[in-house]
Amino acid sequence: MLRLSKKADYALMAMKHLALRGDRGSSSAREIAEQYDIPIELLAKVLQRLVRRGLLASHQGTRGGYQLARMPLQISVADVIQAIDGPVTVTACSTDEATCDQFAKCNVRDPLWRVRERILAALGECTIAELAADVPAGASQAAVLHRGPERAALR
């Protein structure tokens, strides 16, 4: 649980890709999709939504593409996630009207709101620029692969 959707994942990858490309580089959906093995149409839809939310700027036509609408430092991963998956709702009662049947008698609603705030803060502090600074180009694959299993032992 607490998993963010694949679309949001794709969105973050694309955002980082565009951030690495710099302000002047407009990449097409096809280019990004091929580079990361993402279904073209699906990525396109994701990018479209990011445009609608004002995180990306699109340019149509045969030399078109997408580019960041703001500086990477001005975009947090929370922005991207919320643009794709909608508002972060830890519980069913947050933000939207969908009040669950236990709303009146619930006793954990308020503490969970605080948890949500903290998660949101954690997401908000991480920016696209921070994402882009990591793993400079695409090297250091081996190191990452090795680190995986070790971190799996959490808790």
Add this chain to the structure above:
Amino acid sequence: MLRLSKKADYALMAMKHLALRGDRGSSSAREIAEQYDIPIELLAKVLQRLVRRGLLASHQGTRGGYQLARMPLQISVADVIQAIDGPVTVTACSTDEATCDQFAKCNVRDPLWRVRERILAALGECTIAELAADVPAGASQAAVLHRGPERAALR
């Protein structure tokens, strides 16, 4: 997204209820379910899983019921959530073997791991005792209801 399941929600409610009841009070599934308007069987299943994970102790028979297996201070909400919804997997690649198709070419995997760590930390710091200390009995409903809409304006 990033929503935790209804079952986890129920689990937290039950845990808080049992914590408020004190160490010596063993409540039956029926009692808790009726008090919070939760489907009896569903709550039962949730409690069963908590027993299997060692967070609760069950006692069968006509005077049976459940009680906390540990001190409220020793149980974090992360424990409860992970007991019900499984490990917290922010991305599809964390912990389990289900590596997504983009694993090799992914460029946001490592930063997202850090995000996961922070979320996990936020969840781990909040204990059942902290939950129980909040909203002493069930009063202050009006205040909570009024606070809802204000917080809805997030972002």
Add this chain to the structure above:
DNA sequence: TAATATAGGACTGACCTGGTCGGACTTCCG
């Protein structure tokens, strides 16, 4: 005009979710 790109909707199949059912066990009462 032909080619290429975005924009947007509708559709489908797999999967997970909340919710329900019947069975097994334990304890109590006649």
Add this chain to the structure above:
DNA sequence: CGGAAGTCCGACCAGGTCAGTCCTATATTA
């Protein structure tokens, strides 16, 4: 001692959501 009530427990089913696909329309450039 035996039935009966009460409880826990595991398997089962329906609905909704999500990832992915397909198709069409529109805009821009060579």
